[in-house]
Amino acid sequence: MKASVKNVRALVFDTFGSVVDWRGSIIRDLSAWGKDNHIQADWAGLADQWRGLYQPQMQKVRTGERSWVNLDVLHRESLEILIPQFGLSNLTEAQRHHVNLVWHRLDAWPDAISGMTRLKSKYIIGSLSNGNVSLLTEMAKHAGLPWDVILSTEWFRCYKPQPQAYANACEILGLKPQEVMMCAAHNDDLVAAANVGLRTAFWPRPLEYGPGQHKDLRAEHEFDVVAKDIRDLADQLLIQP
């Protein structure tokens, strides 16, 4: 284990894409729901375009162009933009609400729960996600994620990669930045955390965006740990020195 990692006491995880498979989960969930309700649509296309609006929507909050709203609200607004294109204009209010909450019903990648459960024996493990608190709480129950603590940028009224997201997470844990490791499958999230002084761990999720993904296929910076997945992260961090 690297010396830089020795004092780490808490691991905070990016969730969407890093811990849970948002694309595969949305396609599975809405395909099954659509079948039950005789609603056909290009659910994969909807998932991709919905996620495509994620950064631009958050950016309006980050820049102050609009005041704080949480991710459930942003997801719903994006969904309303996409509904006409996907031939879903007949959805009722209750159906739109159900579809919007698909982000609360995401499944973990196969290695996530076993890896996190092992890491929990030595470290505090928490989310550090742009998902709002109720989203992350319901997702954890749905997917069986064994968080010790749910940290959300909603608590801090900002969105990663704003530096206050990482700084506030350390402060609320009562830890110094070098005692906290940001764990993610996204280079930009880790670079932002490292700039605040956190330790960093990367693993790739080459299928997060489906086949043909071009970004985040490998660690593009000097992170403290580079792993194959969360199980491998546990292998590397739990080695006796």
Added chain:
Amino acid sequence: MKASVKNVRALVFDTFGSVVDWRGSIIRDLSAWGKDNHIQADWAGLADQWRGLYQPQMQKVRTGERSWVNLDVLHRESLEILIPQFGLSNLTEAQRHHVNLVWHRLDAWPDAISGMTRLKSKYIIGSLSNGNVSLLTEMAKHAGLPWDVILSTEWFRCYKPQPQAYANACEILGLKPQEVMMCAAHNDDLVAAANVGLRTAFWPRPLEYGPGQHKDLRAEHEFDVVAKDIRDLADQLLIQP
């Protein structure tokens, strides 16, 4: 089950006294530590007087007499007040810090974990405590409390029984007050929650303050559920209608 309880989706628990036995835990922890370190003191007396300063210290924050500080800070200030009376003036800084963090190392009452684990199968279960986030996170790891989400008044920069503690907890869970049940062994906590519209569950902890306890021996108001303990709360809430 009462009709008023049917729509409840989340149970939020008071922790000190209701879920964990602060007095017994502090006496056990500091007695063992004192023995190991050849430090003798009236640990039961310290626990009682320390807790005695809890409400007056928080009251200064509630009234705005002083600006927000979290419970670790208040506990440390109270400890410093008591150290001379208890003959502990020779404690080093590291020892004072260790003693102060005894509030992170409290054990659950015997019924708590089995009751909460069963309740978790149907409800979101969270703390709603005046303990700060890191205190509650470490306490949960130490005692094995199976929270879905750690809610602390630190997130809202207030102290129960201020109404915003309960209102903000509901809002962050994305739930209406009537969908959230405050669960506690303290009448005043439940009355304050009910005033904000939350549902309420009471059970007594007749030994919270040790032998000779005079308060909170029974439900003094019309709460939605009155139980013997958390296991009994689970029995009552998990009955099929």
